Amino acid sequence: MIPEHAKSLPKRVRLAWLVVDIIALLLVFVTGLIVNLIFKLDWYSPVAIGVNGLFGIVMLVIIGDAVLIPYHYRFYKYVVNESAVSIYKGFIWRRSETIPLNRIQNVDTRQGPIFGFFHLQNLAIVTAAHAFKIEGINEDVAQYLRDQLIDAARQAREVDTDD
Amino acid sequence: MIKGSRQSKIAIFSDAISSIKMIGWPIIFIFFGGQHTWPTRIMIIGAGLILALLFGFLNWLFFTYDMSSYELTTSQGIFVKKHVHMPFERIQTITRTQPIYFRPFNVFKVNVETSGKNDDKLIFNALSLPKIEYIETRRQEAQTKQSDVERAAIQPEVSATYQINNRDLILYALTSLGSLGTMGIIYAGLTMMNDLIPQNIQNRFYGVFNHQTMTVYVLLVFIVLIIAIAFSFLRLYGHYFKFTISRVSSHLAIKRGLLTIRAVNLRTSRIQAVYYEQTLLRRLVHLVSVKVLLASSMKEDEEQTKQTTLIPVVTERHRPKILHHFLPKYNFQQPDKAPVASHALFLRSRFIFLLDLMVILLLLVAFEFMSMSLQVTFSFWWLVAATVILLVYTLGGAYMAMSDQGLSLTDNYLIIQRTINYTKRTYFIPYEKIQGYTTSQTWFMVRQKNQHLHIIVRDGDSSQQITLRYLKVSSIDQLDDILRHVK
Numbered sequence: 001m002i003p004e005h006a007k008s009l010p011k012r013v014r015l016a017w018l019v020v021d022i023i024a025l026l027l028v029f030v031t032g033l034i035v036n037l038i039f040k041l042d043w044y045s046p047v048a049i050g051v052n053g054l055f056g057i058v059m060l061v062i063i064g065d066a067v068l069i070p071y072h073y074r075f076y077k078y079v080v081n082e083s084a085v086s087i088y089k090g091f092i093w094r095r096s097e098t099i100p101l102n103r104i105q106n107v108d109t110r111q112g113p114i115f116g117f118f119h120l121q122n123l124a125i126v127t128a129a130h131a132f133k134i135e136g137i138n139e140d141v142a143q144y145l146r147d148q149l150i151d152a153a154r155q156a157r158e159v160d161t162d163d
Numbered sequence: 164m165i166k167g168s169r170q171s172k173i174a175i176f177s178d179a180i181s182s183i184k185m186i187g188w189p190i191i192f193i194f195f196g197g198q199h200t201w202p203t204r205i206m207i208i209g210a211g212l213i214l215a216l217l218f219g220f221l222n223w224l225f226f227t228y229d230m231s232s233y234e235l236t237t238s239q240g241i242f243v244k245k246h247v248h249m250p251f252e253r254i255q256t257i258t259r260t261q262p263i264y265f266r267p268f269n270v271f272k273v274n275v276e277t278s279g280k281n282d283d284k285l286i287f288n289a290l291s292l293p294k295i296e297y298i299e300t301r302r303q304e305a306q307t308k309q310s311d312v313e314r315a316a317i318q319p320e321v322s323a324t325y326q327i328n329n330r331d332l333i334l335y336a337l338t339s340l341g342s343l344g345t346m347g348i349i350y351a352g353l354t355m356m357n358d359l360i361p362q363n364i365q366n367r368f369y370g371v372f373n374h375q376t377m378t379v380y381v382l383l384v385f386i387v388l389i390i391a392i393a394f395s396f397l398r399l400y401g402h403y404f405k406f407t408i409s410r411v412s413s414h415l416a417i418k419r420g421l422l423t424i425r426a427v428n429l430r431t432s433r434i435q436a437v438y439y440e441q442t443l444l445r446r447l448v449h450l451v452s453v454k455v456l457l458a459s460s461m462k463e464d465e466e467q468t469k470q471t472t473l474i475p476v477v478t479e480r481h482r483p484k485i486l487h488h489f490l491p492k493y494n495f496q497q498p499d500k501a502p503v504a505s506h507a508l509f510l511r512s513r514f515i516f517l518l519d520l521m522v523i524l525l526l527l528v529a530f531e532f533m534s535m536s537l538q539v540t541f542s543f544w545w546l547v548a549a550t551v552i553l554l555v556y557t558l559g560g561a562y563m564a565m566s567d568q569g570l571s572l573t574d575n576y577l578i579i580q581r582t583i584n585y586t587k588r589t590y591f592i593p594y595e596k597i598q599g600y601t602t603s604q605t606w607f608m609v610r611q612k613n614q615h616l617h618i619i620v621r622d623g624d625s626s627q628q629i630t631l632r633y634l635k636v637s638s639i640d641q642l643d644d645i646l647r648h649v650k
Contacts, residue, residue, distance in 0.1 A: 001636075083647040092606045099599035100646050127598040128458065129626035130619055 002088045002096075006077035013136035014073050016118040021066040023114070028058050078134050080145060082152075085125060087134055101152040103127045109142050125149065165230040165297070170223060171270045174289035178219030179212075186211055228287070230297060233305065235275065237285055247285055251298070251305035253277045255433050256459070259295060259426040271295060276459060299428070306430075323488035327406040327475060331450070335476035336399040338444045403475045410489045415473075433458045435621045436592040436629075437473070437493060439482070443585040449479045453486060456622040493591055498569030498578040504613035507633035508565045515561040516554075523550050560585060568631055572642060579618065579629055590629055592620060594649040601628070602639060612636045 032055035035041070041048035071091070078087045086098040106126040115121060121142035123134040137145070190211045193199075199207070221241060229236040234250045258274040265271065273287040273295055404421035418426045435456040445451065453474040477485055483495045504510070530546055560582075567587050569580030577597065580589040601617040608614065616639055617628040 093603070094606070094609070095601065095603045097599065097601045098643065098646075100597075100649070103598050127619075127621075129598040129621035132599075 002075075002077050003079055006079045006088060008077055009073065009136050010120065010138050011073075012118050013120055014069050016114055016120055016136060017069050017072070018066055019114050021062050021069075025059060025062045025066075028055060028062065031055070032059075076135075078137075080148065085149065087132065097132050099125055099127055099132065101149065104149055104152070107146045107149045109146055111139075164232065165228070165294070167227050167229065168294075169227055170287055171268065171289040171291055172223065173265060173268050173270050174226075174287075175216065175219040175223045177265075177272065177288045178222045179215040182215035182218045183211070186215065222288075230294075230301070232301065235285065235298060235301075249275065249277065249285055251301040254298075254302045254306075256427065256429040256457075257295075257299065257302070258428075259424075261424045263422045265289070273298075322410045322412070324407065324409040325474065325485055325488070327403060331476050331478070332400060332403055332406070334448060334450060335403070335452075336396045338442070338448060338450065339395055339399055403472075406475055408474065408489060415489060417473075429457065431490065434490075435596045436590050437486075437490060437495075438588050438590040441587045445476075446587065450476050451479055451482055452476055453482070456620055456627060458621050459623045492575075494573050494576055494578075495591060496571065496573070496578065498571040498580045498589065501568035501570040501580075501631055502635045502638040503565070503568060503633045504611050504635060506611070507613070508562065510608075510633055511561045511565050512558055515557050519553055519557055522553065526550075563587075565632070570631060570634070570638065572645060577618065577642070579631060581629065581631060590620075592618065592629075594645060596620060597646060597649075598626065600642070600646065608633075614639055616642070 032052065035051060035055075036048070041051065043049075043052075072089075075091045075094075076087070076089055079085070082101075084098050084100045085104075086096055088094070088096045104125055105128055108124040108126065110122045110124060111120070115136065119139050120136045121139050123137060123142050123145055124131050125134070134145075190207060193207050222239075225241050226237065226239045228238070233252075234248055235254075236249075237247050239245050254275055254277060256274075256276040258276075259271040260274075261271045268289075270289040270291050273290045275285040275287075275298065277284070401421040403419050406419040407417070409416045413431050414428055415431060416426065416428050418424065435458055437453065437455050440452045440454055441450070452472065454471050455473050457471055473489070474485065486493070486495055526546060526549065563585060564582045567580055567582040569578070569589070571578040575593060577592045577594060578590065579592070580587065582588070597618055598621060599619045601619065602614045603617070604614040612635060613633045614636055616631045616634050618630075619626050619628055621627075
């Protein structure tokens with residue numbers, strides 16, 4: 001169950017995701033076109049059907065992802081409180097991930113050119129075993145969360161379980 | 164204080180052997196492929212050997228190490244110099260391996276690890292015993308706190324020792340399913356031989372083979388199976404021969420092996436979880452293996468997997484008593500039945516059944532496609548038999564998985580029991596070692612208020628998810644409350 005005080009991502013992340021999908025779609029389309037031109041594929045040969053079918057499937061997946069952006073946005077929430085950080089995803093397939101603050105080893109912020117244009121950042125929260133991401137939050141919120149999480153992790157006392 | 168030292172010269176041969184293993188296949192390929200004369204072939208082999216030796220010599224020449232009173236430093240590389248500094252205090256595990264050809268020289272391969280994640284380790288190819296003892300002594304000095312010193316004065320140095328007995332080891336080797344893997348290796352070996360044996364000998368062999376009766380074929384399969392079981396038995400027996408585990412203060416020392424002796428010294432604080440493992444076969448004879456998940460900078464390779472075995476085999480009855488000597492803080496109680504939803508078994512079986520239907524549908528399509536396009540005729544009964552086997556195996560597995568699920572929340576430990584592929588595992592995880600957790604559910608599960616729970620624990624250099632299915636949401640809330648407040 002998603003807590004009521006869970007935060008949503010900024011609204012412009014939808015546009016950023018759409019731009020990423022459009023660029024990916026264009027790249028796959030152009031690559032497919034180049035492959036067809038270089039290898040002079042006969043459209044009715046089994047090889048051409050296989051190769052173009054593969055490109056077609058990848059493009060359909062990207063289009064599907066773009067169509068589902070409002071769904072992803074609506075059901076993508078996160079909560080940071082004094083004891084843990086959690087993210088909640090999905091409605092039909094629901095998934096929540098929680099990391100207690102004192103397990104956090106490191107917090108990274110990452111920003112590609114598209115997210116940079118929209119002043120968004122990805123926040124990667126790293127434990128000793130794994131990492132999870134909060135995707136596309138405001139730059140200032142990312143920096144604030146980063147500082148807050150690092151502070152909390154620093155305050156967590158070290159545990160010595162030697163027998 | 165040791166400065167600018169080089170390893171024993173045996174390191175040259177050890178490195179050369181590793182290089183030969185690496186370049187061995189290309190050399191065999193060149194040796195047998197093409198129309199080379201015998202002198203050329205011998206030259207190819209000679210060049211390969213010289214290259215390997217040269218590689219070993221250069222590695223030895225450009226690898227030096229220093230040992231001060233507080234840190235271990237290595238320098239290596241011909242063009243790009245790499246220096247690694249490792250304070251003795253940070254060393255978590257020292258692993259010594261002595262292959263049979265190292266024994267006359269009394270040197271060991273040594274692996275020194277910290278708990279870091281990114282290849283934070285030192286590897287010595289051949290180090291003499293006094294040098295290893297120097298590292299061990301410095302590490303112990305650096306890691307001994309005042310309280311430990313006081314305790315050491317009262318307590319004996321070795322707190323507990325356990326050595327596997329021959330009967331248990333034989334039972335362990337006999338109940339291993341490794342013989343199936345050995346059969347695979349024999350088959351791969353025969354296929355490779357097929358490429359190398361001259362055509363006329365192959366033809367003669369097939370001529371003899373094709374004219375045998377069914378009894379002879381069955382006999383051949385039986386012989387291959389016996390050989391595979393024997394190989395698997397000898398491999399496991401040699402691997403865990405004289406397996407001994409000792410506890411010295413906060414360290415566990417494990418020693419084992421017949422031909423290659425391997426000794427591991429690990430800090431108990433590196434243990435992320437302890438678990439019992441019981442295959443279906445071992446469940447029948449009441450035997451259990453005890454393993455651990457370790458924090459390590461090593462990649463998940465074969466050696467690392469073997470290193471995580473704490474006790475290869477122990478009877479269910481003696482298990483708690485023996486383990487208590489080595490990990491006294493752990494509470495090895497049996498977990499309670501997991502609080503699952505009322506129709507959990509039905510839900511799981513239905514899900515597996517639907518997956519099976521998809522697989523069977525794919526099989527049917529492939530079957531029809533092959534019959535139509537390749538003009539190959541298959542008996543329809545093969546498909547029926549495959550379907551029945553698949554259904555029995557997967558639904559049987561689902562039944563065991565759901566009926567074995569266990570969960571207990573004690574003061575300091577989370578105890579989880581789960582079964583995958585008919586192998587039951589019971590995990591004992593200190594709360595402070597749980598790195599995080601994930602829950603998942605479909606929209607249909609929301610009304611029934613149940614979720615899947617995935618606990619994330621460090622395993623080697625990455626993570627392992629331990630999953631319980633169809634748990635009541637209330638039990639997950641209880642765990643959530645504990646995890647958020649455990650330091």
